[in-house]
Amino acid sequence: MEASLWAMARPGAGRLTWGMTQNTRERGTTLVLGxxxxxxRRVAGRLTGLGLPVRVGSRSGEPPFDWQDEATWAPALEDVGAVYLAYAPDAGFPGASDTIGAFAAxxxxxxxxxxxxxxxRGEEGARRSEQVVRDCGVEWTIVRAAxxxxxxxxxxxxxGVRGGVVAFPAGGxxxxxxxxxxxxxxxxxxxxxxxxxxxxYEVTGPRLLTFAGAVAEIARAVGREVGYLPVSLEEFTAAMAGQGAPPEFTGPFSDLLADILDGRNASLCDGVRRAxxxxxxxxxxxxxxxxxxxxWDA
Structure with missing residues (x-):
């Protein structure tokens, strides 16, 4: 999921390993939504590093972009040749496909x-969002992420990592x-x-890990004890509500977790290698x- 109520993204850096086509710079600005x-942030940083014109689509952007305010869409799309479309809070949320379809059109x-x-990956609502992009009449690529x-x-x-216990409803x-x-x-x-x-491109990592295994990798990396506590979905939802998350978020987010944490995603795909x-x-x-x-320092 690209964004959540509490997301505090930090800029990332990565080295690009492909060559641009000769006419890339002639294609106009790239709008990076989300x-x-x-x-x-990582997509925008890479494009800027390549010397390409980038417009960051966010409420604080220039011009501002808001998924819930269609009046902001046209200014953001001016002179744009390509769009990275990351819907917040998630392409699988109720109503996301309608909004994404309207924007794609x-x-x-x-x-x-x-x-x-x-x-x-594994989100039924996200499949509807994928379909409206396929149907919009322009070149499309889907990056379906684990x-x-x-x-x-x-x-x-x-x-949870900082506090030494990651409580999450993923079981084993x-x-x-x-x-x-x-x-x-x-x-x-x-x-x-x-x-x-x-x-x-269905993108995954190179191996399967349980959440307990992932937390153990983090514990080894930080050199201190960090544990995994499997909790029920109801307990996790109640904890989110206790931290101030509104029902219009916690309900759909809990439904999404119930979908993707049922084992349907316990397989590897080759999207990174193919791309x-x-x-x-x-x-x-x-x-x-x-x-x-x-x-992760405590």
Missing amino acids: GTGKTG RAAEAGVRRLVLLSG FFSQNFSEDFLVE VAEPFVDAEDIADVAVAALTGDGHAGEL LGREPRDFAEYARATAATGV
Whole structure:
């Protein structure tokens, strides 16, 4: 999921390993929606590093962009050739496909030639969002992502790591955690290169880990005890509410977790390899690099 109520994304950096097509700079500005989120910040940073014109789509952007205010869409789309479309809070939330479909149609009318959608693996609602992008009449690429590694460091699980206990309703289910750096690399390849139109890249990490296993990797990286506490979905939802999350968020988010944490995502996919020609980053590498930043210091 790209954004949550408590997401505190930090800028990321990554080295791009592909070549741009010669006419990339002639395609206009790239609008990065969710441009302050976990993947959006990384996508925008990579594009800027390539010397390409970028517009960050957010309420604090210039011009501002708000998914719930269609009057902000046209100014954000002016002179835009490609869009990275990360919907907040998640492409699988109720009503997301309607909003994304309306935006995609507006983007096509504005002359946008390429859309790259961030989608969620195993989410039924996200499939509807994917379909409206496919149907909008412009070049599209879908990046369907597994559970973000960065949810442990830039989102709702970070405080648990700092406090020494990560409470989450995943039981013993295994997940192929994907690094946001890899997601950003795939997205930028699709935004700037040829050969990605009409592709669905299902991106995962290189191995399956239980949440207990992931927390153990983090504990090794930080050099102190961090435990995993499996809780019920009801307990987790109540904890979110106790931290101030409104019902209009906690209800859909709990439903989404019930979907994706039932074991349906306990398999690996080759999206990173197909898009970039390399293997995805392992969770242990993510944990070591993140521990070095101090974000998990107690």
